[in-house]
Amino acid sequence: MKELVRLEHVHKMYPMGRSTVHALNDVSFVVREGEYVAVMGPSGSGKSTLLNLLGCLDRPSSGRYVLGGRDVSQLDDPALSEIRGQHVGFVFQSFNLISQLTVLANIEVPLFYQGLPRRERHPRSRELAGQVGLGNRLDHRPAELSGGQQQRVAIARALANDPLLLLADEPTGNLDSRTSMEILDLLDELSRRARTIIMVTHEDHVAGRAHRIIQMRDGQIHSDIDRQRPEPSG
Amino acid sequence: MKVIYKVTDIVLLGFRSLTTHKVRSLLAILSILFGVWSVIAMLAINEGARYEAEQSLRQMGTDKFLIQSLKPPQDRGAAQQTGRALYYGLTRADHRRLSESLPGLLGEVAGHETRKFAQYGTRLVPVRVFGTDPSYLQLRGLRVAAGRFLSAADELRCRNVCVMTQSLARRLFGYEDPLISVVRLGGESFDVVGLVDTPGGSTPEVPADLVSNLVYVPASTERTRFGEYSILRTTGSFEAERVEVSQIIFHMADERAVLAGAKIAESILQREHESPDYEINVPLDKILQLQRQRRLWNIMFFAIASISLLVGAIGIANIMLASVTERTREIGIRRALGAKRRDITVQFLVEAVTLTTGGGLMGIVLGFVVPPIVQAVLKVTAILSPPMLMVPFLMAVAVGLVSGLYPAMRAARLDPITALRHE
Numbered sequence: 032m033k034e035l036v037r038l039e040h041v042h043k044m045y046p047m048g049r050s051t052v053h054a055l056n057d058v059s060f061v062v063r064e065g066e067y068v069a070v071m072g073p074s075g076s077g078k079s080t081l082l083n084l085l086g087c088l089d090r091p092s093s094g095r096y097v098l099g100g101r102d103v104s105q106l107d108d109p110a111l112s113e114i115r116g117q118h119v120g121f122v123f124q125s126f127n128l129i130s131q132l133t134v135l136a137n138i139e140v141p142l143f144y145q146g147l148p149r150r151e152r153h154p155r156s157r158e159l160a161g162q163v164g165l166g167n168r169l170d171h172r173p174a175e176l177s178g179g180q181q182q183r184v185a186i187a188r189a190l191a192n193d194p195l196l197l198l199a200d201e202p203t204g205n206l207d208s209r210t211s212m213e214i215l216d217l218l219d220e221l222s223r224r225a226r227t228i229i230m231v232t233h234e235d236h237v238a239g240r241a242h243r244i245i246q247m248r249d250g251q252i253h254s255d256i257d258r259q260r261p262e263p264s265g
Numbered sequence: 266m267k268v269i270y271k272v273t274d275i276v277l278l279g280f281r282s283l284t285t286h287k288v289r290s291l292l293a294i295l296s297i298l299f300g301v302w303s304v305i306a307m308l309a310i311n312e313g314a315r316y317e318a319e320q321s322l323r324q325m326g327t328d329k330f331l332i333q334s335l336k337p338p339q340d341r342g343a344a345q346q347t348g349r350a351l352y353y354g355l356t357r358a359d360h361r362r363l364s365e366s367l368p369g370l371l372g373e374v375a376g377h378e379t380r381k382f383a384q385y386g387t388r389l390v391p392v393r394v395f396g397t398d399p400s401y402l403q404l405r406g407l408r409v410a411a412g413r414f415l416s417a418a419d420e421l422r423c424r425n426v427c428v429m430t431q432s433l434a435r436r437l438f439g440y441e442d443p444l445i446s447v448v449r450l451g452g453e454s455f456d457v458v459g460l461v462d463t464p465g466g467s468t469p470e471v472p473a474d475l476v477s478n479l480v481y482v483p484a485s486t487e488r489t490r491f492g493e494y495s496i497l498r499t500t501g502s503f504e505a506e507r508v509e510v511s512q513i514i515f516h517m518a519d520e521r522a523v524l525a526g527a528k529i530a531e532s533i534l535q536r537e538h539e540s541p542d543y544e545i546n547v548p549l550d551k552i553l554q555l556q557r558q559r560r561l562w563n564i565m566f567f568a569i570a571s572i573s574l575l576v577g578a579i580g581i582a583n584i585m586l587a588s589v590t591e592r593t594r595e596i597g598i599r600r601a602l603g604a605k606r607r608d609i610t611v612q613f614l615v616e617a618v619t620l621t622t623g624g625g626l627m628g629i630v631l632g633f634v635v636p637p638i639v640q641a642v643l644k645v646t647a648i649l650s651p652p653m654l655m656v657p658f659l660m661a662v663a664v665g666l667v668s669g670l671y672p673a674m675r676a677a678r679l680d681p682i683t684a685l686r687h688e
């Protein structure tokens with residue numbers, strides 16, 4: 032499969048007073064299209080930092096990041112925003128829906144910033160809501176939904192722009208085990224349809240859904256186990 | 266196309282977020298509304314005052330100027346004393362000389378004024394009797410309200426006819442018809458042949474109660490019946506005055522000739538008169554002066570009223586800053602989903618400008634009720650004009666841009682990761 036993500040000797044340092052925190056320390060790996068990767072590791076080991084970097088929310092302090100064949104490690108803010116809008120989908124632990132907006136409007140936000148006209152946005156977000164099983168909740172506000180439903184909306188939103196890369200930072204962290212299963216099933220389903228997924232998690236049974244598990248420790252990759260090559264998409 | 270969709274959508278987004286904080290938005294709009302309204306009110310009142318002042322000056326026309334005899338200051342003692350009568354003012358020689366030497370002179374008319382008592386039945390009213398020619402009507406810009414003005418025949422035959430102001434006629438005759446009445450002036454009987462409106466413009470040294478008590482008679486009649494002497498009764502004594510010509514009006518070819526003529530007249534009279542016992546009155550000059558003065562007032566009023574707009578602007582900035590803080594998370598989410606800094610800036614700017622534009626529009630609408638309210642409450646004229654409405658409105662829009670810019674930029678500069686973690 033084609034190479035989608037390539038990190039080469041990536042470092043991320045945060046200045047903290049006089050000292051610096053080495054959140055990522057010489058991280059290199061490659062993710063191919065269609066892979067389903069779980070990133071694990073103790074708290075503070077740099078998982079979120081890594082994911083933010085992969086999602087172009089941040090830039091490496093040094094090293095190279097190539098996304099879809101394009102070196103994005105030194106792009107400026109507008110260019111990074113453009114890449115996030117076009118090629119990245121985020122799913123957060125705390126859902127991060129916009130509370131004033133309806134389900135439909137929330138799903139539309141990425142399309143909105145891509146400049147898609149309203150009449151094209153509507154059917155697309157309606158279809159996505161249907162895919163995550165919320166076709167009958169289109170006009171609800173996030174506060175009127177359960178946690179699992181909110182996370183479904185977030186996943187639909189992350190898929191709206193048909194991203195190269197779906198990034199999920201502890202997507203089941205705020206959910207009970209039954210709802211977690213539903214969300215994981217949804218991610219499995221996406222993976223089967225050749226969506227590339229990188230997911231941060233603390234839990235083994237969650238990571239067990241992925242094909243590959245990267246263990247982080249102190250900002251470094253401790254282990255990188257390929258459990259099963261992704262099946263070529265049909 | 267893509268850009269246009271996006272811009273209109275972001276503008277709509279800015280609108281929509283206002284409706285989620287209705288009370289807050291309303292208060293912000295109100296603060297701008299009152300600012301705009303007070304600017305409009307100030308400008309309109311000032312304009313009304315200017316119009317009223319100019320109106321009386323314009324009555325005579327800007328192509329004329331007027332020279333009046335003026336009692337010189339007593340302490341200088343420069344006025345010629347002939348016997349016990351005070352002799353001062355313009356002379357017939359002045360009149361002749363000026364008529365011959367002013368370039369661009371189209372016509373001129375002189376008048377002589379004496380103080381008399383007008384008597385009708387038992388009513389006795391102090392009046393100013395003004396002897397002049399028929400052309401005075403046109404040159405002074407008087408309006409005949411009833412009957413006619415003095416005629417050439419009146420002048421030729423030294424007729425005892427008079428024209429008086431409407432207000433005087435009302436005081437003398439009450440509800441009787443003045444035009445069939447006979448009034449006694451200084452012991453002579455006069456037929457009332459016409460009524461005019463009280464002339465506007467300044468009348469120096471005329472006591473307020475005499476301003477509108479004006480009776481016009483033919484110059485020949487006035488000269489032969491009353492002469493050049495006025496007897497003034499002051500407390501405890503009599504005082505006599507002698508004036509040859511009380512007033513001359515010069516009708517000039519154009520406004521340039523008016524200003525030049527007034528200067529020449531000034532230098533001629535300065536040579537002939539030892540003391541300043543005359544006054545040159547140029548309505549055009551006064552109007553120009555008035556306009557300059559009003560402009561100054563306008564600037565001042567404007568500055569004062571702008572302070573209320575400034576207060577509104579601070580309020581808007583405050584609200585927008587609060588809104589940015591409150592919505593930090595939302596900003597982070599939007600950034601993560603592809604919003605550029607510029608998109609965020611526009612969103613918040615649109616909010617601020619929408620608030621102030623809304624306030625500005627309402628201010629304009631309420632501005633239309635300024636004249637009637639001012640008229641009813643303050644009893645003064647207020648006049649609206651398009652720039653008076655547009656300028657405060659544009660100021661309101663500008664206030665939105667300026668006060669919204671800093672909060673909007675602050676929102677745009679937020680680091681997406683930090684913003685996402687906010688709360």
Ligand SMILES: Nc1ncnc2c1ncn2[C@@H]1O[C@H](COP(=O)(O)OP(=O)(O)OP(=O)(O)O)[C@@H](O)[C@H]1O
Nearest residue numbers: 045047052053054073074075076077078079080081
């Ligand atoms: N903005 C920042 N400024 C300073 N230090 C930071 C910043 N972001 C992260 N760090 C530090 O970088 C290290 C890695 O943080 P990161 O959030 O990536 O950990 P994590 O593996 O996601 O942990 P958790 O499982 O608790 O979410 C931590 O030591 C953290 O304190």
Ligand SMILES: [Mg+2]
Nearest residue numbers: 078079080200
């Ligand atoms: Mg984390």
